[in-house]
Amino acid sequence: MKTEVRVRGKDFTGYRIVGAIAALLLALVFAWQLFELFDDDNLTVPEVRWGAAGDDSGVAGVLADDLITARSRLQDERYRTGPAPDGEVPANALGNEIFLTDEPLPRDTTLTRSWAMLDEDTGQMLQERQRVVGRSSLPYANAELFERPFARDWRLGLADFATHLGAIAIIGFSLLLALILAIRGRVPILEGRAHRTVKRFNLFERATHWMTSFSFIMLAITGVSIAYGDTLIRPFGDELLGATGWISTWGHPIFAPPFALGIVFMAVMWTMRNLPSRLDLHWLSKGGGFFSDDGHNPPARKFNAGQKLIFWSAILGGITMVLSGLTLMFPYYWLDLEGMSWAMLIHAILGVLLIAIFIGHIYIGTVGMQGAFWAMWGGNVDRNWAKEHHELWLAEIEDGKQGKA
Amino acid sequence: MGSFIIGAGTAIGLAIGTFFVLEFATISVIEKSYNPSLNLEGVHIQYPGVERVNPAERVAEDEE
Amino acid sequence: MARVKFLCDTDRCIECNACATVCKNEHEVPWGMVRRRVVTINDGEPDEKSIAISCMHCTDAPCVAVCPVSTLYQTDLGIVLHDKDTCIGCGYCFYACPFGAPQYPRASLFGSRGVMDKCTFCAGGPEENGSEAEFRKYGRNRIAEGKLPICAEVCSTRALLAGDGDTIGEIYRERVIHRGYGAGAWGWKTAYYPENET
Known part of the structure; x- marks a missing residue:
């Protein structure tokens, strides 16, 4: 069937300009996300450092180091460390005085990398990495679990795969659509x-559609603010992130019933x-x-x-x-x-x-x-x-x- | 537009309903498990209440 | 700089559960939660071993990486701490934890699990060290007092060692040389040396 063409997609100039602007902005966000994928910031780094109470001299950490190491030595064999009646009572072994305070530490991967370095002595005493589940006499859920190395892969799956590639999928697809609008224009009624x-x-079909779509959008907003809150909300403060986190944890499940109901109705209707x-x-x-x-x-x-x-x-x-x-x-x-x-x-x-x-x-x-x-x-x-x-x-x-x- | 208002309104109504159901269920489960008579099988009656204070300060008070 | 670790000598642990008990007492850990547990593997067989396990305060800690609200953070001693004021109880840290350390109040199952609780290496939380508010939320801050975790210091067989990793590693190695055998440092590869394969 040949139709007479009266309207073309290219004729929607206003839409195409908006599409071009959106495409430009999305391209920038997309480039930033690609950079995020490779910028190697997925390593957990310390955010707080210990120092002596009231010490501003910049040698923070030295006292903490001394205290912890000295105290660790006390766990050596009893004939060396006591407690023996004639043994020496080490300093700070008793008492409740607060010696250490903590303060924020700038982001730096050096410490984490140095912790991950394995020296030969320690290497020889390592157990194989394996899943270990035993028994426990403690009456708690999962109390019998000792070790599950899968958790580290799970972390990669969630923090890298789902989060980064998900952001790239969402932004990339939006970019594609904006480009289509800019170049091709709208699909016209010819x-x-x-x-x-x-x-x-x-009316029933439409109301079902809007109920499902409204629930989906609420689920998506709360879900995104949980999944990407660290990037999108944290720059405005940890407190705000905690607050949105709580609203989202409640807001997310409560929109599940209308969404599920809509899915069922749509399945029956269509x-x-x-x-x-x-x-x-x-x-x-x-x-x-x-x-x-x-x-x-x-x-x-x-x-x-x-x-x-x-x-x-x-x-x-x-x-x-x-x-x-x-x-x-x-x-x-x-x-x-x-x-x-x-x-x-x-x-x-x-x-x-x-x-x-x-x-x-x-x-x-x-x-x-x-x-x-x-x-x-x-x-x-x-x-x-x-x-x-x-x-x-x-x-x-x-x-x-x-x-x- | 009527369909959108009906649909979105139903969604919000159901969500608010779910919120109250979830909150009621959460509170009742918390109360149930924090009720000592259900948890301790009555053992708690033999003992007085415990004050939650920092042991560090408790020692300091004893010395005074 | 010291990097704290836990090491459980499985040839010495007698599954007395004193570490679990003293931890609950020292920090007044609420009902239904346990920061330190003892797991027995090969129970009833000749190679039976017991291991005390809690949060291992991992290198490149996976829980910190997956936390959506920046509740979890690490200090320069390697201690992984949490902020109960921002936690939303999503449970991600539990799925990412290789040792099942994060705990949730059993009570609230619906919609949220309640605020997470975990081993603090006896180092409290973000509140002022030694304050009452800190004690109520996280338990006692022994590190700020220059002490080590109570679970290790109370251990009657000195099976559970806590403190500077090099120092306790040295104590353990000497012990193994002296007695001639040792099952090795359980869980260290997963916890502290994530990039070392096999």
Whole structure:
């Protein structure tokens, strides 16, 4: 079907300028994130140093060193260190006087690196690194655990993989969308508006969509402020970070029920229309007609392949997020420590991926495509929009009406 | 717009409801486990309450 | 500069649990939480060994790296401390800890776990050293008094050693040479030498 082209994507000059500015800003943030990935600041370094009380002479640490080392020697064999009746009582072995104070220490990796250096004597007395779980007579959860080296890999998974690569995914995808808006403009209604509308979603469908999306955005904001608070909020103070942390820990789980309910409703309403079909392959191979204004949009029923992908990421991703989230709210209820660790990793990685995916969904539903937003806002879409993007669906409903008449 | 207000309103309503449920559950579980009669099987009645003070200061007071 | 460590001589530990008990008493650790535990491996077999374990105050500490609210921090002695005023009870430090050290009040399961508590190497927290506020939140600050952790100083067999890593390592090595055997420093590779493979 050949359409007469009246509006082109390039005609949306204002949108394209905004897109270009956004792309520039996002490119800067993206470059900063790439730098963060390689700037080697993932090493834990000491932030506080011990010094003598009331000592400002700059030799802080010397007294702490002396006190700790002298006291450590007392643990040598008893015939050397006492307590023996005729033994010497070492200084500061008794009494409760405060000798040491602490003060902030500038960020420096030297200490951590020197601690990690292994000398030969110590090297010979090291045990193999292995998972060790025994028994304990103490009645506490996980009391029988001695050592689990997996925890260090978990730290890499959360602090490096999920956090850094998640930020790169979110920012990188936003950058891509901003570039598309700047270069390609919006996806237009090629024939212009027909000013006749077609009913696309009923009130219940729309209310479900907005309930789920509102919950998702609240979950995303609280989740991001937990995951990236160290970067985004800490510059404004540790106290503020603690406060937002508390609000987020409560705000995050309370939006889980409306989100889960929305996922269930959407699955019931839309699964039948979102089953994959042969049309989808054709649609995907043409890229959905997204990049060209030549009027050859591949045909689609009510939902095209792109919308189906969004639907299935919402349903499958949403269910996984809800299940892993519930698991995290009730520790050790049905999973042990290793299972809980994986639940946390999956929750974090899938969370940042879903945020990136749904930034794409929000983009295409608002600024990315002319006329798309009204399908969810008011429920009615312009007939020309429907004809260009969902021609099989339009034919379906119009034939239905004619059949009745 | 009506659909957005209904949807977002329902989400906020459910969230507030969940908040009160969670808070009630948390408080009741805390009270349950901090209630000595459930924890100590009555042993605590034999002993007077313990004052939580710094042992360092406790020694200092004894010497005075 | 001293770098403090814990070392448990498994050939001496008799699983008396005095370290766990004295720790709970010294710091008035709340119900349901334990900063130091004794784990027995190969229980009932000829190679049975007991090890006292708490926070090992790791090099490149994973808990500090994953904490989303900068509750955990390390001092120049290597001691890993926590700030109860900012903790949100997310549990990340527990998943990242190779030794299961962070503790949460068993009471609050819903929504949050309550504020984390862990071994402080008897060095209190961010409050003024030796103050009442510090004692209430973190227990006694023995390091500021020039002392070592009570668990090690109370150990009747001197199995549990605490203090400057080089000094206690030397004590342990001498001991091994003298008696002719030693099972080695358990957990040190994971805790203190993370970059050394195998």
